[in-house]
Amino acid sequence: MKVLLVHKFHRLTGGAEVFYFEVARVLKKNGHKVAFFSTENEENIDTGDTAFSVKAPGYSNGNIFSKVWNSRDIFYSSLKKKRMKEAIEEFKPDIVHAFAIHVHLTPSVLEAAKEAGVPVVMSCNDYKHICPNYKLYDGWSICEDCKGGHFYNAILKRCSKNSLIFSTASAVEAYIHESKNVYDDLVDKYLFASEFMLEKTKEFWASKSVNYGILRNPFDCSKQEPVYGGGFALYFGRIVDEKGVDRIVQSAKNIDFPIKIVGDGPELAQLKSVVETESITNVEFLGALWGDDLDKILSCAAFVIVPSLWHENFPYVIFQSFAAGKPVIGSRRGGIPELIGADRGLIFDPDSVSELSNAIRWMSENPDQAIEMGRKGRHFVENEFNDDNFYREIMSNYRSVLG
Incomplete structure (x- = not known):
């Protein structure tokens, strides 16, 4: 054909x-x-x-x-x-x-x-x-x-x-x-x-x-070796308003767990200013990373956050995260809940900073359950996609x- x-x-x-x-x-x-x-x-x-x-x-x-x-x-x-x-x-x-x-x-x-x-x-x-x-x-x-x-x-x-x-x-x-x-x-x-x-x-x-x-x-995850568990929460992607990265920054004030943000975009300068002005010490901006550099950061993360405000279809960031063995905290928007399901991460209302804060806190305080979610995410991608x-x-x- x-x-x-x-x-x-x-x-x-x-x-x-x-x-x-x-x-x-x-x-x-x-x-x-x-x-x-x-x-x-x-x-x-x-x-x-x-x-x-x-x-x-x-x-x-x-x-x-x-x-x-x-x-x-x-x-x-x-x-x-x-x-x-x-x-x-x-x-x-x-x-x-x-x-x-x-x-x-x-x-x-x-x-x-x-x-x-x-x-x-x-x-x-x-x-x-x-x-x-x-x-x-x-x-x-x-x-x-x-x-x-x-x-x-x-x-x-x-x-x-x-x-x-x-x-x-x-x-x-x-x-x-x-x-x-x-x-x-x-x-x-x-x-x-x-x-x-x-x-x-x-x-x-x-x-x-x-x-x-x-x-x-x-999604071909054969090139990505899963690493279960990690020491920080991670966001990676474009930093634009519809991605909801500002929700992560606001949630960081309510928790005591490190968060790394990878990416670039028109909202980056403003978010950096908020972090500095409000003395938010557990958020680190790493800039845009690709390929092996991104894989290294992803392998060290405990979980990934996808806080989109718009109805994303099937974001590749979730496939990448599952392939790396990472559970995902995702917003209740578009096709995101279909990918995360009931056992590969947590779903939250992106209009509620408290819901996201609670989800991050739960993931950080329950590493064994988070690791199991990551294993199920990896299995899901391998077998379904x-x-x-x-x-x-x-x-x-x-x-x-x-x-």
Whole structure:
């Protein structure tokens, strides 16, 4: 089988890109041929496979007028549709597997596949298909104000990058795609990693006749040797408002246990200032770490905290933590509780600093139970998210649209 994988980035920028490349890895491992369709960038990864590319939009550059002008092709692009047609004619895929295609590629590439008679499945790793700003989070709290097609609320709230320009563009994009029946007509099957995102999509799309499926993320933990137990709590990831790292800092004032924070982002300076101003002595910021450096820190942690305020889908940080033998304290948001379950960590309300404080305190005071949770987490990843299981799931979904 030949599969054309379509995603806006062909470089590692987050969990969505990890998933995109992991799909390719597992397919190739099982003898299938893959090709990629993405945007141009000097940091793009050369996998040795056929790769087609188009120019990325320049909407973020220049003054307000140039931003508006450069945004004209983020809704629909005849040039990108043409390039997609060329890719299909050259590679002749049996199926197109799309990931994040909005703005950078636009649904015009899906239209090209549909006109060529090639089935399309789409993996949704965020909420762009139902929410103009991707997150169901307006910068302060969970938000579903756009449900029912009321996308103008994105403009009123300026919830896309806290910008009137981007929020207006996102709302207009949503209205255009709704009017053109993009989601009804151009995708043969939508795939979700979490039951939460699947059910939330059904809730928003109650009036649509859409084919749904589950495709959980693969994770190869064979390279990670588990180390059970450790001497501190750990957060690692982007330091942005929706990740809820400020909850960890506030909780630290109520406990006597060291916490290390790995990562960078726009909220880092403010959080450092809070720690210094309020004399919080048990929080240490380590900056951004990757690869072996991150693995070394993770191996020494007692547990990991995932305090997200938005409805995360299936965050890779939890897979990484379980692979390392670490239990997770996670927020009651999105697909996080599905991963942690009842015996691989603790769940808390991210709007309650006291709940997080109590969870950290319990983990630190019950190391034997925490170690057992870490063992169950490792077993969970090994047995549920291995390559064999993932391959069975993805082929079942592919066959369902191939007839």
